[in-house]
Amino acid sequence: MSEGVGIAIGHRIRGLREQAGWTQDRLARAVSLHGVSWTQARVRQVEAGNITPDLTVLIAVARALASFHGPLPVSVLLPDGDLTDAVSGKPMTPPLLVNARPVTESLDWTRADDKAALDLGLDADHFAMLTDYVYGHTASVERDERAGADATPQKRGRVMRGVIEELREALPRWEQHRADTEM
Template identity: 30%
Template sequence: MSKSGAPSLAQVIGGNAAELRGNHSSEELSVCARRFGLKWNTGRVSDLESGKISPTVTTLFALSKALTDLTGAPVSVADLVRPTTKWVEINDQLTVRAEVLVDALSNGSPLANHDRWLGPREIADAFRQEAGGGPDAMRVSDIAAALSESEVKLARSMGLSRVQFVAKALDLWGQPFGDERDARAGADASPQKRGRVARVLKQEMTESTGDGDD
């Protein structure tokens, strides 16, 4: 499991492709993609845009051409890999700053400056730095590094970093999200019940920031 909590490169590319596609349908994009050698159907477009597949460099070139043809606006490979977040996960051992990724792919710049990429030790340090200097910083960073994949996805859906997600849970309930969910659901709870409780907790977290539905 990744420790960074940053979106993967595949997710960045997928999100950008979906945004660049605009109001055009998945079917229209798949037709354009086939013109440029990509044997895609609407399912493949959906998989790409949801970050389920990691496109190769050749696929990125063909996709940029397909999107250019579809939209009538120039789309480059750099447009597809340009992140909207501060960090991007390359794999579970390497996370880089967004501008480093764009520079490397656009200009061939090396990953030479260590303050612009994170390995496992640097990721843990970054969590502690984000958590601040209070007495709970170490606890927050340790919990953030151990979040389950489902908790990471939940945090992302709320627009929260891993550290923000953990800190909010501790502030609301005095314990991590997973512990609160299990306590409310009960020791013998089914996955379905745990899921229902998780949705309730998510709503409580959302409402605590004033972003819930009225």
């Protein structure tokens, strides 16, 4: 949503107030009956999005408007999204990028992964997502598994070049997968 939370809440409060046929002053008096000292000027500021009310105020507004609309959950005053989900008791989930194990938190990330990302023209985060998609771990872990524990630096380099080529070939498939899952 491009508008701010305060503006969205203000629009919803104004819409419900107007549906009830109430003035800003009447809403202010009704909210004050529910323990929040409100004035007509405060209602105007909230409806304009200049002030974002806290949860205590939103509860009082919902109770005040319920005298006209019937039982009214606080979530009806909120914009759709995480805020509504949180008030409704829905558990929060991390965004997709967090699930992709960001590179800054990976203990398996090495300089070889930095170099491979650069070779493929990807930033570290996108390279980490690509290798996670293809192998389920970093490119350097894949290299080490293939090369073996007693591999020479030359063998590790040769194996890493093969891993990079596989990733280069998988790149279009991964980009399509990302495009499909972001829709």
